[in-house]
Amino acid sequence: MRTLRVAARCTLPYAARMEIDTLLAHGELPPVDRATVHPYAGGEPGPVYYQRHAHPVGLEAERLLAELEGGPALLFSSGAGATTALVLAMLGPGARVAVAEGGYWGTFSLLHGELGRWGLEVVGFDQTAGAPPPADLVWLEPCANPLMSFPDLASAIEAAHGSGARVVVDNTVLSPALLRPLEHGADFVLHSASKILTGHHDALLGAVACAREADHARLAAFRTASGIVAAPDPAWLLLRGLKTLPLRARRCSETALELSRRLAGHPSVLTVRYPGLGDPVAARYARAFGPLLSFDVAGAPEALAVERSLRLIENATSLGGVSSTLEARARWEADRVPAGLLRLSVGLEDVEDLWGDLRAALGGIGSA
Numbered sequence: 001m002r003t004l005r006v007a008a009r010c011t012l013p014y015a016a017r018m019e020i021d022t023l024l025a026h027g028e029l030p031p032v033d034r035a036t037v038h039p040y041a042g043g044e045p046g047p048v049y050y051q052r053h054a055h056p057v058g059l060e061a062e063r064l065l066a067e068l069e070g071g072p073a074l075l076f077s078s079g080a081g082a083t084t085a086l087v088l089a090m091l092g093p094g095a096r097v098a099v100a101e102g103g104y105w106g107t108f109s110l111l112h113g114e115l116g117r118w119g120l121e122v123v124g125f126d127q128t129a130g131a132p133p134p135a136d137l138v139w140l141e142p143c144a145n146p147l148m149s150f151p152d153l154a155s156a157i158e159a160a161h162g163s164g165a166r167v168v169v170d171n172t173v174l175s176p177a178l179l180r181p182l183e184h185g186a187d188f189v190l191h192s193a194s195k196i197l198t199g200h201h202d203a204l205l206g207a208v209a210c211a212r213e214a215d216h217a218r219l220a221a222f223r224t225a226s227g228i229v230a231a232p233d234p235a236w237l238l239l240r241g242l243k244t245l246p247l248r249a250r251r252c253s254e255t256a257l258e259l260s261r262r263l264a265g266h267p268s269v270l271t272v273r274y275p276g277l278g279d280p281v282a283a284r285y286a287r288a289f290g291p292l293l294s295f296d297v298a299g300a301p302e303a304l305a306v307e308r309s310l311r312l313i314e315n316a317t318s319l320g321g322v323s324s325t326l327e328a329r330a331r332w333e334a335d336r337v338p339a340g341l342l343r344l345s346v347g348l349e350d351v352e353d354l355w356g357d358l359r360a361a362l363g364g365i366g367s368a
Contacts, residue, residue, distance in 0.1 A: 020068065020177060021246045027064050029243075030057055032236045051232070053224045058235040062207075064242060068176040069189055069209035072216040074223060075230035075238070079172065079192025082206030083107055084115065086168060086188060089222035090215070091136055093119040098135035100127035102147030104170065104192075105333040107139065127151035128281070131159035138165045142181075142286065143173040145319070146294045146329050146343040148273035150282035157185040172196070173290045173319070177249040184285070187211050193230075196291065196320030198241035199248055203234035248322065248348065253288035255354065256346040262355055263295050268362040270340070271296040291346040292319050294329070300339040302365045303328035307342075309361035312353060319345035324354060 036051040048054050058075050065073035076082040087097070097111055101124040111122045125133050128149050132138045138160040140151050157167045168188045169181035175196050181189045189209040191197055197207070210216040223229055230238075253276070260274035275282035276289040297303050307315045307328055316325040317332075324347040329337045346354065 023067065024064075024242050024245060027239065027242060028060055029236070029239055030060055032057055032232050034232050052227050052229055054229075055232050055235070057232045057239070058230060061230075061235045061238050061242075064239065065176075065207055065209060068180075068242075070180055070182045071189070071209045071211050072213060073207055073209040074216065074219055075193070075235055076206040076208065076223060077228045077230055078204050079190070079194065079206035080106060080110055081228040082190055082192075082208050083110055085219055085222050085226070085228060086190065086208060087111070087115055087120070087137070088118075088226075089219050090166065091120070094121065095119075095136040096121045096123065096134070097137045097139060098123050098125050098132045098165070099139040100141050100144055100149070100151065101125060102149050102336070103127075103139070103141035103144040104172070105329075105336060107141075107170065108336075127156060130155075131163075132156055132165070134163045135160070135165045138167045139170065140167060140181075140186075141170040141173075142179060142282070143275055143290055143292060145173055145292060146273075146337060146341065148275060148292070148294055150275045150279055150285070152281050153181060153184040153186070153285055161185065173292050174286055175245060175249055175290070177246045178253070178287045178290060179285055182209060182211050185211075187215065193238055194320075195318065196249065196252075197245065198234075198238050199244065199320060199322060200237070200241055201318060201321040201323070203237035203241075205230035205234040205238060207238075249290065250288060251348055252291035252346050255349075255351045256291050256293050256344075257289065258351050259344070259346060259354060259358070260293050260295075263293075263358070266359070266362055268297055268302075268365055269295050270298065271338075292343070293346070294341055294343045296338050297340040297342065297362070297365060300328065300330055303330065303340045303342050305365045306361045309364045310357055311360075312349065312357040313344070319343075321345065321347055323347040324349055 033056045062073045166187040169186040170190045172192045191207040193205045193207045257276040264272040272295045274293040313324045326344045
C-alpha cells in the first residue's frame with residue numbers, strides 16, 4: 001500500500017513532512033477539559049471561552065484533522081450534524097443538491113426528509129457515469145455505503161466546478177489514511193467520525209475539512225449559533241482512535257480484500273462489491289479500499305438467516321470498528337438495495353476466524 005506523507009507541526013527534530021503513522025503516533029492526547037466556560041483573560045474572551053464555541057480538546061482534534069486532510073477542520077456532534085451544517089450554512093432555500101446514488105442512506109433520508117422541508121431540490125445520480133447533473137452542491141462518496149461504487153473523483157469534481165457547483169466528498173469509509181479528497185479538488189470533506197476515524201464504536205461525532213478558510217469560518221459561525229459542536233469526551237476519544245488509524249486502515253483493508261475474494265467463490269453468494277476487486281478507477285485514487293464490503297445472497301429470508309447464524313461477527317449497524325459487524329441493509333433501505341444484500345464491516349479479527357464464521361453461516365442457507 002502506498003504511504004502518505006503529511007505536513008506536520010510537531011516537536012520532532014527532523015522532517016517538515018512525515019509519514020502519517022509517525023504524525024499520529026506523536027499527536028497530543030490532552031486531558032479532557034469539560035468546563036463549559038473559561039474566564040476571560042485580561043477582560044477579553046480568548047479562543048476558548050464557551051464550550052458551544054470551542055473547547056481545548058476539540059481544537060487539538062481539529063488541528064490534527066486539518067494536518068491529515070490538508071485543510072482547516074471542524075468537529076460536529078455527529079456525521080448527520082455535519083451534513084446539516086454544510087447544507088444550511090452553505091446553501092439557500094430552494095437550492096439543488098445532487099447526491100450519488102447507492103451511498104449512505106442517512107444522507108439521502110436527511111436531505112429528502114427534514115432538510116427537504118426547507119425547500120431543497122434533491123436529485124440522485126450515478127457517480128460512475130460521468131459528469132454530475134447541474135446543481136448548487138454535488139455529494140460524492142468513494143466506496144459508497146453500501147453499494148460500493150467509486151467515482152472518478154478528479155473528473156467529477158472538475159465537471160461539477162465547471163457547472164458552478166461546490167463538491168462535498170463523504171470520506172467516512174476510507175478516511176485520510178487511504179484518500180485525501182481535497183488533493184483532488186473537493187471543496188469539503190465530510191466524515192462520520194464515529195466510524196473508522198475513532199474506530200472503537202464508543203463516540204458519536206462528525207467532522208468537516210474545508211478547502212477554503214472562508215468556508216471554514218462560515219461553518220464555524222453556524223456551528224456556534226446552532227450548538228452542534230462535538231463535546232470534549234468524544235473529541236478525546238477521536239484523538240485516541242487516530243493514533244492507530246493507519247494501522248487499522250491497512251489491516252482492515254487487507255482482511256476485507258481477502259474475504260471479498262473468498263466470498264466471490266462461495267456458491268451461496270451471488271454478488272460481491274469491493275473496489276479492491278479490480279476497480280481501475282478506485283485504484284487510481286485510494287491507497288487501499290477500507291473495511292467495508294457488501295455481498296448478496298438469494299433474498300431477504302436468506303440474508304436474515306445469515307445474520308442469525310453468525311457467532312463471531314456481530315449483527316449490528318455502523319462500521320469502522322475494531323470488531324466486525326454485519327447486517328441485512330434492506331431492513332433500513334428496502335427500496336434502495338437488493339433484498340439479499342448484506343453489509344460487512346471488517347474489524348481486526350484474524351481473517352481465518354472471520355471466514356470460518358461467514359462460511360458456516362452461508363453453508364446453513366445453502367443446505368436449507
